[in-house]
Each structure stands twice: as structure tokens, then as C-alpha cells.
Amino acid sequence: MRRKEGSLVPLEVSILEAALELRSQGINEAHGFLLAKHIRDGRRARRLTAYGTLYKALDRLERAGYLASRWEDPQLAADDGRPRRRHYRVTMSGEAAHADALAAERREALPRSAAVQPS
Amino acid sequence: MTGSPAAGLVRAWVDLYTRGLPADLRAARRDEVADDLWCEQEEATERGRSVGVDMALRLLFGMPADIGWRLTFRGTPRPGLERSLTMNTRTLGALAILGGLAWTILIVLFVPLSHGVWEGSIGVWGVIGTLVGAFAFSASTIGLAWRFQDHIGPLGAIGAGVTLVGALVALGGPVILFLIGLTMVTVALARIGVTSWLVPVAHLATTIGAVGLWLWQANMDLVSTRVLYAGVLAPFLLAWIAMGASLFRGLPQVTATSG
Numbered sequence: 001m002r003r004k005e006g007s008l009v010p011l012e013v014s015i016l017e018a019a020l021e022l023r024s025q026g027i028n029e030a031h032g033f034l035l036a037k038h039i040r041d042g043r044r045a046r047r048l049t050a051y052g053t054l055y056k057a058l059d060r061l062e063r064a065g066y067l068a069s070r071w072e073d074p075q076l077a078a079d080d081g082r083p084r085r086r087h088y089r090v091t092m093s094g095e096a097a098h099a100d101a102l103a104a105e106r107r108e109a110l111p112r113s114a115a116v117q118p119s
Numbered sequence: 120m121t122g123s124p125a126a127g128l129v130r131a132w133v134d135l136y137t138r139g140l141p142a143d144l145r146a147a148r149r150d151e152v153a154d155d156l157w158c159e160q161e162e163a164t165e166r167g168r169s170v171g172v173d174m175a176l177r178l179l180f181g182m183p184a185d186i187g188w189r190l191t192f193r194g195t196p197r198p199g200l201e202r203s204l205t206m207n208t209r210t211l212g213a214l215a216i217l218g219g220l221a222w223t224i225l226i227v228l229f230v231p232l233s234h235g236v237w238e239g240s241i242g243v244w245g246v247i248g249t250l251v252g253a254f255a256f257s258a259s260t261i262g263l264a265w266r267f268q269d270h271i272g273p274l275g276a277i278g279a280g281v282t283l284v285g286a287l288v289a290l291g292g293p294v295i296l297f298l299i300g301l302t303m304v305t306v307a308l309a310r311i312g313v314t315s316w317l318v319p320v321a322h323l324a325t326t327i328g329a330v331g332l333w334l335w336q337a338n339m340d341l342v343s344t345r346v347l348y349a350g351v352l353a354p355f356l357l358a359w360i361a362m363g364a365s366l367f368r369g370l371p372q373v374t375a376t377s378g
Contacts, residue, residue, distance in 0.1 A: 031154060037158075048173070050181030050184065051178060052180075052185035053184040082158075
């Protein structure tokens with residue numbers, strides 16, 4: 001899918017939104033699965049976002065500076081008996097990009113809703 | 120660790136499309152997906168449901184994005200390649216020379232002595248030379264494939280396996296499978312600039328010649344056939360000695376990139 005430089009595709013908006021919602025619940029950092037789960041539950045979807053789609057989007061958001069990531073202490077993963085985990089958090093510019101995307105969505109939605117309003 | 124067949128497929132796919140990437144980037148993607156699989160399995164266990172189909176669909180639908188992501192790294196420099204060229208490369212080079220010399224001596228003796236090289240009083244040395252050569256070629260080839268596993272791709276990995284099996288077969292039978300394996304590995308190594316392209320070309324020439332002799336069912340009791348056989352093997356042996364010398368000195372300049 002082609003997109004304008006710097007613009008966000010719906011999944012990227014959803015990821016930022018999920019990370020911000022989780023943060024508002026006290027979870028400042030989230031790993032890939034948690035974000036995918038939050039998106040799925042929010043949409044009442046049956047399945048999680050595909051691996052490739054999810055991690056490509058996370059990679060792009062991080063490169064754009066909208067997300068920052070860190071790897072957890074390997075000892076934590078070892079203690080839990082699971083693979084090591086990468087945590088993402090939304091940056092200031094990520095918050096701004098999310099707000100811009102929502103504003104753009106609203107602007108697009110307004111003329112449409114106005115068009116169907118009875119005069 | 121998630122051991123379901125679907126999770127295995129996902130891991131295999133990640134392993135495939137991340138080949139050729141710098142080791143840290145590759146490990147990061149592998150670990151991230153592994154954690155996702157682990158969480159998915161945990162959640163499914165809590166809910167008391169199977170997750171195989173969901174994993175397979177997540178894999179399938181994400182493949183275009185994986186390929187797109189992987190293509191963004193085409194042509195990027197791979198610092199891991201230069202870093203991996205240390206003293207062990209010299210050891211591999213020394214093994215290549217050892218294998219080349221051992222089998223060259225055997226082939227030179229094979230022309231006048233025929234199968235007598237492996238019989239009688241001299242036979243002990245013939246057998247030792249054969250074993251040393253097979254071991255040295257296999258160790259050098261598999262060592263190189265292992266060292267550059269992030270770069271050589273499926274061709275080199277499969278070639279290393281074929282080489283190993285071929286070396287065992289060559290101890291008591293034809294060397295064709297061994298040559299095919301070595302050719303595959305050397306093509307993969309040439310693609311990433313570890314060896315000159317002359318090496319796989321020499322291997323290919325020898326392999327074609329050896330297959331030709333095998334199909335022709337050449338009579339090795341004739342001196343002329345043995346001379347021909349030695350001539351067929353010569354490019355292969357010379358290529359290994361030259362490659363070994365090159366590796367022993369350091370490494371040829373890294374020139375090519377592979378996807």
C-alpha cells in the first residue's frame with residue numbers, strides 16, 4: 001500500500017492508540033503481542049494482526065521516531081521461562097502524530113456526515 | 120518454547136526471510152516473534168483452545184509484509200561479514216590446503232597404481248590420505264558455511280548437508296554427491312565474495328566431468344581413463360589449494376551482496 005511520506009496507515013494509528021490506552025491504564029511499555037491483543041479486543045476481531053504486518057508496522061513507527069523500544073533484562077525472561085521481550089513506548093512525536101491522524105480522520109469524516117445530514 | 124507445528128512453521132519462515140541480515144537484526148526479529156508465539160500459546164492455553172490455525176493464518180497474511188520489510192535491506196552493507204574473518208578463517212584455509220594436497224597426492228599415485236593405492240603395504244597410507252582429505256574438505260566447507268550462515272542462504276546450507284553425506288559416501292563409493300555439495304557451498308560463498316567465482320566454476324567443471332565418467336561407466340583399469348579422471352579432478356583440487364591459500368592469507372575482498 002502506497003502512502004504519503006510521514007502519513008500513518010490505519011494499523012499504525014491503531015498501534016499508537018493501543019499503546020496510549022495501555023499507558024493510561026498504567027502500562028507504560030507494551031510488547032508486540034500485548035499491542036496486537038489490545039487492538040484485537042478493541043475491534044472485537046477474531047484474530048490478532050499477522051506477525052509480518054504487526055512487526056513491520058512497529059519497525060516503521062520506531063524508525064519514524066513515533067515509538068521507542070528497549071529489550072528487557074534477559075534474566076527476567078529466563079526466570080519466566082520465555083523468550084526475551086521487546087517493549088515499546090509512545091514518544092512525544094508519536095503522540096503528536098496520533099493526534100494529527102485523528103484530527104485528519106475527523107476532518108475527512110465531517111464533510112461526509114454533513115453530506116448525509118437532512119437540510 | 121512453543122513446540123506446535125504451526126509455531127515451527129513461523130520460526131522456519133522467520134529464519135528464512137531474515138537470512139543475510141546482520142546477526143543482531145536477525146536475532147531481534149527472531150526473538151520478537153518467538154515471544155509473540157509464546158504469549159499466543161499461553162493465551163490459548165488459558166482459554167482452553169487450539170491456536171494452530173490462528174498461527175498459520177497470522178503467518179500467511181503477514182508474509183507479504185515480511186517480504187516487503189526484508190526487501191528494504193537489499194544492498195545494505197553487512198558489517199558482520201568483515202568481523203567474522205578472524206584466526207578461524209586461517210584454520211579453515213589450512214584445512215582446505217591439507218585436503219587439496221592429500222587428494223592431489225592420491226590422484227597422482229592413482230594414475231600409475233590404480234586401486235593399488237588403497238591395497239597392500241601402501242594401502243594404509245592411501246586410506247589415511249582419503250580419510251584426511253575427506254575430513255579436511257568437509258570440515259573446511261562446513262566450517263565456512265557455519266561461519267557465514269547468516270549470509271550464504273539456503274543453497275549454502277543445503278550444500279553443506281549434501282557435502283557431509285557425500286563425504287561419507289565418497290569413502291567407499293563415488294565422489295559425485297560430495298562434489299555437488301561442495302559446488303553448492305562454493306557458489307554460495309562466491310556470491311558473498313568469500314571466494315573467487317573461479318572456485319565454483321572449477322567445481323562445476325569437475326562435477327560435470329565426474330558425472331560424465333560415471334555415466335560412461337569408464338573403465339578405471341585403463342591408464343588413459345585414470346589420466347582423464349585425474350584431469351577431471353585437477354581443477355577441483357587446484358581450486359581448493361588456491362582457496363585455502365587465499366583464506367590463510369586473510370580473505371579475498373568482499374565484493375558481492377546476496378539477498
